[in-house]
Amino acid sequence: MAGALANQIIQGILLGGLYALFAVGLSLSVGIMRFVNIAHGDLIVLVSFVLLSLTSKLGLPLVLATAIVLPITFGGGYLLQRLLLQRVLGQSVLAIVLVTFGLSVIVQNALQGTYGADTRLIPGGDIVTATIHLGGGINIGVLPLTIFMSAVALVFALDRLLYRTRLGARIRAVSDNVASANLVGLKSAHIYAVAMGIVGVTMGISAAFMAVSTNFDPTSGPSRLLVAFEAVVLGGLGSLWGTLAGGIIVGVAQSIGAQFDAGWQLLAGHLVFLAVFLLRPQGLFPK
Amino acid sequence: MTSTPSHAPLLSVERLSVFYDQFRAVDAIDLTVGAGEIVSIIGANGAGKSSLLKAIIGQADRIEGTIRYDGEDLAGRTTPQIVAKGIALVPEGRRLFASLSVEENLHLGWEVGRRNGLSLDEVFDFFPVLRERRRQKARELSGGQQQMVALGRALLADPKLLLCDEISLGLAPLIVDQLYKLIPAIKQRGIGILIVEQDITRSLAVADRFYCLLEGKVTLAGRPGETSRDVVMQHYFGL
Numbered sequence: 001m002a003g004a005l006a007n008q009i010i011q012g013i014l015l016g017g018l019y020a021l022f023a024v025g026l027s028l029s030v031g032i033m034r035f036v037n038i039a040h041g042d043l044i045v046l047v048s049f050v051l052l053s054l055t056s057k058l059g060l061p062l063v064l065a066t067a068i069v070l071p072i073t074f075g076g077g078y079l080l081q082r083l084l085l086q087r088v089l090g091q092s093v094l095a096i097v098l099v100t101f102g103l104s105v106i107v108q109n110a111l112q113g114t115y116g117a118d119t120r121l122i123p124g125g126d127i128v129t130a131t132i133h134l135g136g137g138i139n140i141g142v143l144p145l146t147i148f149m150s151a152v153a154l155v156f157a158l159d160r161l162l163y164r165t166r167l168g169a170r171i172r173a174v175s176d177n178v179a180s181a182n183l184v185g186l187k188s189a190h191i192y193a194v195a196m197g198i199v200g201v202t203m204g205i206s207a208a209f210m211a212v213s214t215n216f217d218p219t220s221g222p223s224r225l226l227v228a229f230e231a232v233v234l235g236g237l238g239s240l241w242g243t244l245a246g247g248i249i250v251g252v253a254q255s256i257g258a259q260f261d262a263g264w265q266l267l268a269g270h271l272v273f274l275a276v277f278l279l280r281p282q283g284l285f286p287k
Numbered sequence: 288m289t290s291t292p293s294h295a296p297l298l299s300v301e302r303l304s305v306f307y308d309q310f311r312a313v314d315a316i317d318l319t320v321g322a323g324e325i326v327s328i329i330g331a332n333g334a335g336k337s338s339l340l341k342a343i344i345g346q347a348d349r350i351e352g353t354i355r356y357d358g359e360d361l362a363g364r365t366t367p368q369i370v371a372k373g374i375a376l377v378p379e380g381r382r383l384f385a386s387l388s389v390e391e392n393l394h395l396g397w398e399v400g401r402r403n404g405l406s407l408d409e410v411f412d413f414f415p416v417l418r419e420r421r422r423q424k425a426r427e428l429s430g431g432q433q434q435m436v437a438l439g440r441a442l443l444a445d446p447k448l449l450l451c452d453e454i455s456l457g458l459a460p461l462i463v464d465q466l467y468k469l470i471p472a473i474k475q476r477g478i479g480i481l482i483v484e485q486d487i488t489r490s491l492a493v494a495d496r497f498y499c500l501l502e503g504k505v506t507l508a509g510r511p512g513e514t515s516r517d518v519v520m521q522h523y524f525g526l
Contacts, residue, residue, distance in 0.1 A: 166398065169391040173384040180382040183346060184440065185370030185399035 003137040008255045010138060016231075016251030017148030020244040021209055022224050023231035024155060025202035031238030031287070032162075032175045032195055033081075035089065035096045039104040040203075040228060042221030046107050047073055047207035048122075049115055049218075055122055062122060066208040070201055077200025082193040089192070090178065104221060111218035124212035147209045154205060155244045158198070162240070171195050230273040236283025245284055249276065295358060297322045297479040298343070298374075298448055303352035304503075305338040312338035314503035315352065320448065320479040325470060327482045327490040327511075329523060330500035336483040337379055339500075340450045343481075344376045345369045357447065370399045375446035379453045379483075381437040385426035389417055392425050393439050400444025410439040413469060431462035438466065448479045455486050467493060487523065501525045 026040045037043075047069060054065035084103075088095040130142035162168040174181045174188045181188045210216060210224070230250050235242025250269045257268020276284070296319035305313035313335040320326045328336050341347045343354055345366040354361045361369060370376075375396070383392050393407060411418035414435040420428060425436060434454055441449060455463040463486075470493045474480060484490035491497060491511040499507040499522045507514070507522035520526075 166394065169387060169395065170398070173387055173391075173395055176384040176386050177382070180378070180384065182366055183344070183376060183378050183382055184395065185344075185367045185375075185444075186395065187367050 004259070005256075006136070007138045008259050009252055010140065011144070012252030012255030013248050014140070014144035014148045014251070015255060016244075016248030017144070017151040018206075018209060018213060018247075019227050019231050019251050020151040020247030021147065021154065021202070021206035023228035023235075023243045023247050024151070024158065024240060025199040025206070026225075026228045027232045027235070027238070027240055027243040028158065028195065028199050028202070030232055031240075032171060033085075033089065033192055034175070035085070035093075036100070036229070037085075037199075038097060038100040038225065039107060039221070040100075041224030041226075042104045042107040042111075043200075044203050044207045044210065044224055045216055045218065045221045046111060047204050048211040048216050049111055049120070051208055051211050052115075052120055052122055062124065062208060062212065066204065069208075070204045073200035073204035073207075074197040075200075077203070078193045078197035080200075081196035082189060085196070086189050086192060108218050108221060115218060117217060117219075119215045119217045120211075121215050122211040128212060143213055147213060150205065150209065151244060151247070154202065155240050158202070159240050161198070167194070227269070230269070234273060234276055234283055236286035238287035239283070239285040242283055242285035249273075296320060297324075297357060298481070299355045300339075300343070301353045301355070303339070303342060303350060303354060305335065305342045305347045306349040306351075307338075308348075312503055313342065313500075316498075316500070316503070316505050318498055318505070320481050322447065322479050323474055323477045325474055325480045325482065325493055325495050327484065327494035327497040328500060329484060329487050329490060329497060329519070331523060332485070333502075334500040335503040336500055337452055338503075340376060340452050340481070340483055343369075343450060344374060367399060370444060371401065373401050373445065373447035374450065375400060375441035375444040375448075376450045377434075377437050377441045377452060377454055379456065381430075381433045383425040383433055383436055383440075386424060388422050388424055389428070389436055390421040392436050393417075393443055396440030396443035397445075400446065402445070404445030405442050407443070410443060413442075413472075414439060431458050431465075434458060434462070434466060438469070442473070446478060448481065449473060451480065451482045451484075453483060453485065455484060455489060463489065487519065491519070499523055 022044060026037065029035060029037050050069060051062065051065050054060050054068065055062050084099065085096065088099050124143060127143050132140045132142065134140060162171065170186060170191050174186060174191045178188050227250060231246035232243050234246030234249055249272060253272035254265045254269040258265035298320040300316065300318040302315045302317065303313060304311055304315050328339065330336050338347065342350050345364055356374060357372065393410060416432060417435055417439065425433060428436065454466055467489060470480060482490050482494065494511055496510055498505050499519065501522065507519065
């Protein structure tokens with residue numbers, strides 16, 4: 001029994017890595033640009049479908065397809081911010097929610113029209129079934145482990161980028177106060193767009209891992225957004241390591257909930273989120 | 288010692304008006320600043336002093352008239368372009384980036400500027416206290432230290448023209464003395480300085496020339512030594 005529980009916790013932690021990957025981009029846009037991108041999940045699903053086309057139609061290996069797509073997601077994030085989101089940013093909280101909500105509807109319907117409503121999965125090859133047996137009834141999948149380690153590496157890299165580089169200082173300066181940044185001559189629109197480009201890169205990475213590890217269809221976006229949002233709020237707004245912790249908490253709660261009943265998996269995640277949110281509304285590691 | 292610009296001044300503002308919606312904050316003023324010259328703008332609250340500086344740095348909503356700098360019309364230039372050409376602002380209220388360290392705040396000044404001139408070490412020589420606190424966040428500094436960072440940030444841009452907006456506001460007299468002692472040293476580097484101040488005594492003491500603004504118009508211009516204090520006060524209050 002104890003072994004089974006330990007196993008569930010470990011699976012939950014690994015699942016949390018995937019959730020953290022979804023959430024880390026949202027964490028950046030909430031923490032730095034201070035808006036919630038309602039289309040965050042849908043954009044990840046969009047990239048997953050692009051990867052599906054590259055791998056199934058063109059026969060590219062997923063790693064190569066991802067390497068091709070990442071610069072495009074950077075550019076896409078940059079242009080999305082520069083041409084669309086920047087126009088409504090700072091006007092009212094509602095305006096940007098409505099714009100990204102509209103974007104979410106557009107992306108979902110465009111995907112339905114292009115790919116149909118079928119559920120998809122990109123075949124990942126041997127890595128999907130490869131397992132490390134630790135004994136005591138604990139088995140670790142190589143793919144979930146890879147995803148988890150990628151999430152840790154991504155959070156580490158983003159944290160360094162934001163807090164140890166000149167680019168990061170510029171981004172934080174604009175985030176601190178846009179009016180002051182404009183006054184001293186920083187190109188705040190460009191700097192925000194670069195930050196959104198970085199968010200785009202995190203979307204590309206999470207899209208690749210999601211596409212091989214879970215089923216997705218054109219309407220999967222909102223549920224990804226919900227989990228990502230829970231991870232961001234649990235961890236504390238603006239804290240990247242907190243977002244990783246938040247993702248792990250949701251993952252573990254879901255994993256243990258599923259032990260009692262398969263139907264409890266999602267509910268347990270939401271209940272734990274609500275419980276922590278009531279006790280610590282500022283999150284675990286607020287900035 | 289007074290330095291009169293010999294031919295084309297570094298900055299020349301001609302018939303400049305600055306608007307906020309329908310309100311005319313600055314009304315057709317003419318003004319020049321030469322290289323290595325300290326020019327003081329005095330005037331009561333709402334006289335249009337800060338609006339003038341905003342217009343020069345490219346942050347005013349709408350302007351009429353021309354602003355010439357270094358032989359070039361600044362019309363249509365963005366603030367980053369203007370700063371990169373060598374105009375730096377020490378904004379009212381300091382406007383530091385509160386969550387950034389002292390060093391990060393200072394370095395941003397270098398990044399947006401001409402990427403030349405003064406080094407971080409030289410700024411720390413001006414303000415030794417900042418060297419000790421270089422890793423601290425700007426919000427943890429005292430008001431006077433924050434003003435030093437704001438001035439240092441502007442100097443690191445290697446400006447030819449320095450705009451100072453109310454640098455004495457809310458600071459202890461001792462700190463203000465310290466800051467104003469640096470102004471002549473900055474002038475020595477050939478930098479033109481435009482000072483906006485409500486503290487008339489302080490700003491006239493360092494200025495080569497001054498302009499008095501009242502309700503957006505220049506009511507008096509001259510040299511501090513050649514104008515009596517009574518005349519200045521009359522124009523300041525519009526009596």
